[in-house]
Amino acid sequence: MSENTQNTPRPSSSLLELTDRTKRRNAAEKRFRAYGIGAIAIGLLMLAVLVFNIVSKGTGAFQQTFITLDVELLESKLDKKGNRDLADIKKVTTFGYSPIIRNAIEAKVTGLGIDTPLKAKAMAGLLSKDAAAQLREFVVANPEKIGDTVEFRFLAQSRVDGYLKGRVIRANIANDKNISSEQLDLVDALVEAGVIAKTFNWDFILGADASDARPEAAGIGVSMMGSLFMMLVVLALALPIGVAASIYLEEFAPQNWLTDIIEVNISNLAAVPSIVFGILGLAVFINYMHLPTSAPLVGGLVLTLMTLPTIIISTRASLKSVPPSIRDAALGVGASKMQAVFHHVLPLAAPGILTGTIIGLAQALGETAPLLLIGMVGFIASNPPQGIAEGLLSPNSAMPAQIFEWAKRADPAFYERAWGGIIILLIFLVTMNTVAVILRRRFERRW
């Protein structure tokens, strides 16, 4: 000890005492950790706000107000000849059904003994403009019911729906020509009588979009079909093309300037704004190849272009992660290059490829911008497609496009539906990503 101090004069220090230098270092580390935790906290807060917002604004769309009435399907109005000929029944337009509905609600109100200054027409104003069409559809489907009195559940108009959900309040209806305070009095009475009630709204999930005047009838189901057909196109094209391209590039292609250029450009493609793919799709698929506008086939083709780089990049990464010793082993026992790839490398890379594909699909599912340009935004598809050909070729919308469309419209009832649509879209995306994560976990490489 004494020799040491002679040779190198250094102040003796205790391990139990921190030097200034150590203190500063520890403080810096603590600060850095705090920054990290802060960053994560901000992220989580944003997420919480987002989820709260979406859920609180969107859940309303899953509930809808209905008015249950006993409707007397008068033969004298609906089938004057009395022979139940469907062609004759179809001649009665929705206008022909309006008086029947009016009678039904008036009968209900008087039957319940509710006192109201309203005329029958104003009472019928509580029903959706879709009500007559709803009833006509029912009669055309069940002509044998003509002459009977049937219990029928009509959509309430959006103001009534809004009143029950708290969106429409009495203080604000002074200038609203769609609803009056007398009508709201009647609504209160009918709610009490159990005639007006909110139930779960399957039509929102399964139905078609509706025009501006009937937000209560609008659903996301048909555009969901549009999205489904687009995803089928993307899966059928992007997966085989992407995997084939990646296998060739990763396993077979010679290393030269050409493959380098291809590689760089694939990465570049992944970063191209999606609207550019939309313009490309408009120019090539619609203007040059004359494929139908607004068709999910075209949408799918455009989204395929967009998804390909994602799939190629993730497939190449998972091929790369298969250790070369596996390839050596296969080649060493005399497998050809292709056998080595298809018997050994590809099965091991499959979970990674699948994960990448699902994430690519999820990305494509939520994409709106390219659909703007090929006419899939703003189109109102009123009927679900019949069969695969029609699903691919007849004009349709897509879920994100539908949400965008609803968010644009003025009526707050549509706004609620936009949020509801976001919930459905998010459920799809979260499900897909969860499946991807589970696949990755389940088949995680172990060697």
Add this chain to the structure above:
Amino acid sequence: MNDMTAMDKTMEQQKTKIAAKGVDVHYGEAHAIKDVNVEIEDKTVTAFIGPSGCGKSTFLRCLNRMNDTIDICKVTGDILLDGEDIYDKRVDPVQLRAKVGMVFQKPNPFPKSIYDNVAYGPRIHGLAKNKAELDEIVEKSLRRGAIWDEVKDRLDKPGTGLSGGQQQRLCIARAVATEPEVLLMDEPCSALDPIATAQVEELIDELRSRYSVVIVTHSMQQAARVSQKTAFFHLGNLVEFGPTGQIFTNPEDPRTESYITGRIG
């Protein structure tokens, strides 16, 4: 005396299996193997020794054209297997590799069952007509790999679940399943513990009765234990090639002596 003559006779009968003449290997600009001439005999264990980066593994991989998978690798000169040039344009490396099997440094069983690991080679080469024949080949190969007794009850379990030494013997069984004539081993024991190493070395000695075995090793003791012929590589040159006993006791080249006595490498 009689014994000696008998042994001499067997030595004479052992014909050349692989003959390399003037082999040069370039990796792009780097000159990895410089004018190597060597004759590898049948039914003999030949060891390649030398310091790291001397080219012994590279040369080994030339013998079954595993270097073909590396784009920038260029092989010139002649390598003859039974008198046929393996780098001839008409030679398909797939057929060559069925004849010249390979065992790698790190045990690399396929992440499949033990059975499928061994059966893969015979399957792709169509060596078995039916399941019974394939079963037979698998059992025979696992016996030759000296691992049959340990795995016969769990052939359907993954090969990756075995211990390191077992995995390496499984890989040897996999390599012999395709009925090769030459077995190339690239440091087959470097990832194994001493007990597993001893088992594999014993196996190599048994394999000598059927195959020509070429083994690359870092361990000079191992070369001395298992091989009959030894080649010493240094900086891409084949410095010395001869009977193992002579290389280790009475080397001709001073570089060999320095390496063996531990002064270089």
